[in-house]
Amino acid sequence: xxxxxxxxxxxxxxxxxxxxxxxxxxxxxxxxxxxxxxxxxxxxxxxxxxxxxxxxxxxxxxxxxxxxxxxxxxxxxxxxxxxxxxxxxxxxxxxxxxxxxxxxxxxxxxxxxxxxxxxxxxxxxxxxxxxxxxxxxxxxxxxxxxxxxxxxxxxxxxxxxxxxxxxxxxxxxxxxxxxxxxxxxxxxxxxxxxxxxxxxxxxxxxxxxxxxxxxxxxxxxxxxxxxxxxxxxxxxxxxxxxxxxxxxxxxxxxxxxxxxxxxxxxxxxxxx
Amino acid sequence: xxxxxxxxxxxxxxxxxxxxxxxxxxxxxxxxxxxxxxxxxxxxxxxxxxxxxxxxxxxxxxxxxxxxxxxxxxxxxxxxxxxxxxxxxxxxxxxxxxxxxxxxxxxxxxxxxxxxxxxxxxxxxxxxxxxxxxxxxxxxxxxxxxxxxxxxxxxxxxxxxxxxxxxxxxxxxxxxxxxxxxxxxxxxxxxxxx
Numbered sequence: 001x002x003x004x005x006x007x008x009x010x011x012x013x014x015x016x017x018x019x020x021x022x023x024x025x026x027x028x029x030x031x032x033x034x035x036x037x038x039x040x041x042x043x044x045x046x047x048x049x050x051x052x053x054x055x056x057x058x059x060x061x062x063x064x065x066x067x068x069x070x071x072x073x074x075x076x077x078x079x080x081x082x083x084x085x086x087x088x089x090x091x092x093x094x095x096x097x098x099x100x101x102x103x104x105x106x107x108x109x110x111x112x113x114x115x116x117x118x119x120x121x122x123x124x125x126x127x128x129x130x131x132x133x134x135x136x137x138x139x140x141x142x143x144x145x146x147x148x149x150x151x152x153x154x155x156x157x158x159x160x161x162x163x164x165x166x167x168x169x170x171x172x173x174x175x176x177x178x179x180x181x182x183x184x185x186x187x188x189x190x191x192x193x194x195x196x197x198x199x200x201x202x203x204x205x206x207x208x209x210x211x212x213x214x215x216x217x218x219x220x221x222x223x224x225x226x227x228x229x230x231x232x233x234x235x236x237x238x239x240x241x242x243x244x245x246x247x248x249x250x251x252x253x254x255x256x257x258x259x260x261x262x263x264x265x266x267x268x269x270x271x272x
Numbered sequence: 273x274x275x276x277x278x279x280x281x282x283x284x285x286x287x288x289x290x291x292x293x294x295x296x297x298x299x300x301x302x303x304x305x306x307x308x309x310x311x312x313x314x315x316x317x318x319x320x321x322x323x324x325x326x327x328x329x330x331x332x333x334x335x336x337x338x339x340x341x342x343x344x345x346x347x348x349x350x351x352x353x354x355x356x357x358x359x360x361x362x363x364x365x366x367x368x369x370x371x372x373x374x375x376x377x378x379x380x381x382x383x384x385x386x387x388x389x390x391x392x393x394x395x396x397x398x399x400x401x402x403x404x405x406x407x408x409x410x411x412x413x414x415x416x417x418x419x420x421x422x423x424x425x426x427x428x429x430x431x432x433x434x435x436x437x438x439x440x441x442x443x444x445x446x447x448x449x450x451x452x453x454x455x456x457x458x459x460x461x462x463x464x465x466x
Contacts, residue, residue: 019457019460020450020453020454020457021453023452023453023456023457024449024450024452024453026453027448027449027452027453028449031445031449033445033449058456059452059456061401062401062405062455062456062459063424063452065401065402065404065405066405066409066420066424066425066455067424067425067427068402069310069402069405069406069409069425072302072306073302073305073306073309073315073318074302074305075301075302075305075319075322076319079297079301079305079319079322079323080294080297080298080301082323083297083301083323083326083327084290084293084294084297086323086324086327087293087326087327087330090327090331
């Protein structure tokens with residue numbers, strides 16, 4: 001019911017309309033709601049009209065019956081328990097505070113399952129990334145075509161990132177040039193030593209990592225990216241230079257490694 | 273219950289204190305059941321709906337701002353649920369309103385009549401009038417029936433009725449006069465056709 005609700009009214013036959021208005025007036029008089037003048041007029045009419053007196057009496061009897069209608073009823077003893085039961089069922093037992101926390105917490109089995117799923121996902125991402133970078137490293141060390149980690153043909157990426165990989169929603173891909181120099185020398189170890197000393201003698205003092213076996217020695221020279229071009233130019237005459245392109249994800253690394261493989265059985269570089 | 277006690281009780285209700293809920297149900301169960309019973313006219317249905325009233329109270333207790341007395345808010349919920357139920361019955365064209373003379377145990381026993389009539393004739397007359405009133409009430413609109421029950425059976429103050437119904441006090445009074453007149457006409461019709 002709202003304040004703006006219209007009066008539902010009553011559906012009365014025409015001859016009841018007058019009776020309805022008279023009854024409204026009787027009710028107002030019984031309730032003491034008539035103003036002084038209306039009240040005096042009603043009471044004069046009442047004193048002179050036995051029919052109105054009977055109507056007033058009948059009205060009072062009716063309202064008395066309404067007031068005493070049916071007598072009081074009692075709720076059954078089980079009422080409180082039944083209400084509580086309804087509340088517990090509807091709220092799945094979470095309503096009252098004494099067990100609210102216990103019942104509303106996530107079961108530990110679900111928690112453990114979620115943790116395991118997260119660990120498995122991390123391991124999967126880490127392993128996947130490691131596999132990609134291992135393949136790329138193998139390609140750059142042996143001068144063979146490594147499977148393109150990101151669809152780049154025989155391209156090899158730079159050194160793997162040192163931070164643990166995290167899955168990206170939309171990784172930014174960049175193209176970089178990877179240099180690979182193959183040098184032929186009957187004594188790879190001596191040649192590698194000579195080259196290494198030469199690189200160390202420069203002002204830049206590049207970081208050189210050496211791997212050697214009976215057939216070949218591999219030098220990995222790491223330097224700032226902006227010095228790669230000049231470095232490559234300075235050593236390109238030593239052997240056969242191969243340039244490949246690779247795609248990397250994320251920001252370009254600050255440094256880059258140039259791989260120099262000194263191979264005992266590699267073909268000699270073409271004479272200029 | 274004083275206002276301070278009521279405030280404390282409401283605070284405990286909002287904290288989902290089970291003991292407070294038990295206190296509320298225990299305190300108001302009979303009043304709510306009587307109100308619902310008089311509005312619906314069916315004891316079994318009244319019992320069911322009264323329980324729903326308390327479920328609704330507990331469900332919406334956080335919405336109670338304390339603008340009115342808690343009891344008034346409780347009766348408002350009861351009245352609204354009854355009005356909805358009555359409208360539902362009307363829609364379903366089911367006149368489930370049963371005689372109020374059926375006892376709580378459903379054995380058809382008469383509820384105690386509060387009558388000062390000492391003679392059997394007067395008792396019979398009183399009973400007939402009560403039946404007429406029950407039939408007449410059942411024929412009234414939900415609003416008229418609610419106003420009569422709240423004021424003339426439950427003896428509530430006009431201000432509380434205004435809060436419960438959402439009408440202003442003046443409208444409550446004027447509509448109550450019309451509701452009583454409509455009831456008396458229905459009672460007269462009962463006697464004319466009986």
